[in-house]
Amino acid sequence: xxxxxLGCVALLIVPTAGAEAASLPGLxxxxxxxxxxLQQIGLDQPGCETWQTSxxxxxxxxxxxVNCEEADGGRRVWLVEDGQRAVAATPDLGPGNPNDDAVFGxxxxxxxxxxxxxxxxxxxxxxxxxxxxxxxxxxxYSATLAGSTxxxxxxxxxxxxxxxxxRQWHPEDWTEVLDNxxxxxxxxxxxxxxxxxxxxxxxxxxxxxxxxxxxxxxMTEGATAREIVRGGxxxxxxxxxxxxxxxxxxxxxxxxxxxxxxSQIIAGSTPDSGLLEWxxxxxxxxxxxxxxxxxxxxxxxxxxxxxxxxxxxLP
Numbered sequence: 001x002x003x004x005x006l007g008c009v010a011l012l013i014v015p016t017a018g019a020e021a022a023s024l025p026g027l028x029x030x031x032x033x034x035x036x037x038l039q040q041i042g043l044d045q046p047g048c049e050t051w052q053t054s055x056x057x058x059x060x061x062x063x064x065x066v067n068c069e070e071a072d073g074g075r076r077v078w079l080v081e082d083g084q085r086a087v088a089a090t091p092d093l094g095p096g097n098p099n100d101d102a103v104f105g106x107x108x109x110x111x112x113x114x115x116x117x118x119x120x121x122x123x124x125x126x127x128x129x130x131x132x133x134x135x136x137x138x139x140x141y142s143a144t145l146a147g148s149t150x151x152x153x154x155x156x157x158x159x160x161x162x163x164x165x166x167r168q169w170h171p172e173d174w175t176e177v178l179d180n181x182x183x184x185x186x187x188x189x190x191x192x193x194x195x196x197x198x199x200x201x202x203x204x205x206x207x208x209x210x211x212x213x214x215x216x217x218x219m220t221e222g223a224t225a226r227e228i229v230r231g232g233x234x235x236x237x238x239x240x241x242x243x244x245x246x247x248x249x250x251x252x253x254x255x256x257x258x259x260x261x262x263s264q265i266i267a268g269s270t271p272d273s274g275l276l277e278w279x280x281x282x283x284x285x286x287x288x289x290x291x292x293x294x295x296x297x298x299x300x301x302x303x304x305x306x307x308x309x310x311x312x313x314l315p
Contacts, residue, residue: 090119
């Protein structure tokens with residue numbers, strides 16, 4: 001099953017017993033990407049979508065991967081400054097790779113180094129004579145608000161830093177820390193701290209349709225798994241930091257505190273909120289919605305919303 005480009009399609013949400021939702025954390029400094037920018041990057045029309053955003057280290061620049069294949073367009077990465085100005089970070093990348101069967105990820109890797117974005121992806125090559133399927137070529141770019149440049153390769157120090165961050169969260173061999181045949185391997189995370197560690201993972205129940213369950217347990221020997229939430233494929237968009245797991249539901253966005261075992265509604269989040277990113281450095285949440293971010297009316301097909309989350313218990 002190819003789940004790369006799933007939106008937030010709700011099936012059901014079953015809260016964990018003993019972890020009832022309470023409206024404590026809230027949103028402030030809510031920012032909408034302007035209608036002009038949404039039109040420029042293509043999110044004002046059906047058939048264009050985004051499944052990946054990435055905030056710069058400072059939190060002032062938002063990288064947005066836009067896919068317009070269903071509108072007979074291609075793919076492109078944009079840089080959006082303060083929601084008001086967009087600069088192309090790549091040229092049109094053409095169609096995606098139909099053979100990419102990754103559950104998480106879109107085939108475009110984004111790496112920030114201060115306010116410079118590095119992009120690694122692929123482009124489809126023209127179909128050669130007697131070839132049944134087109135080939136593809138890896139391409140790399142760097143981009144700032146001044147423009148983009150195609151690179152021979154991404155600098156080693158940028159890739160090493162990204163790999164180090166990945167190893168911080170993802171065990172090298174997840175089967176060594178979790179014996180669970182239903183777990184989606186790419187979702188297995190080691191969170192918390194060396195003194196107080198937690199495992200978080202997503203289970204799939206294929207015999208029940210597209211039903212997923214998000215679990216956690218502590219790292220002590222013999223610890224029992226605890227269900228955080230059960231729902232549909234919208235749970236593939238869960239996000240995290242060392243002590244929290246953020247996940248969308250049909251009615252709102254919620255945050256689960258690993259230390260307390262409690263799930264809380266983020267006050268101000270709304271139905272049809274497609275969770276895109278949790279940026280721990282600035283405590284910022286990024287989501288998409290067919291509804292306007294701040295109420296009222298919208299002419300855009302899809303809106304991008306950024307807000308600061310207040311009231312979280314941060315160590």
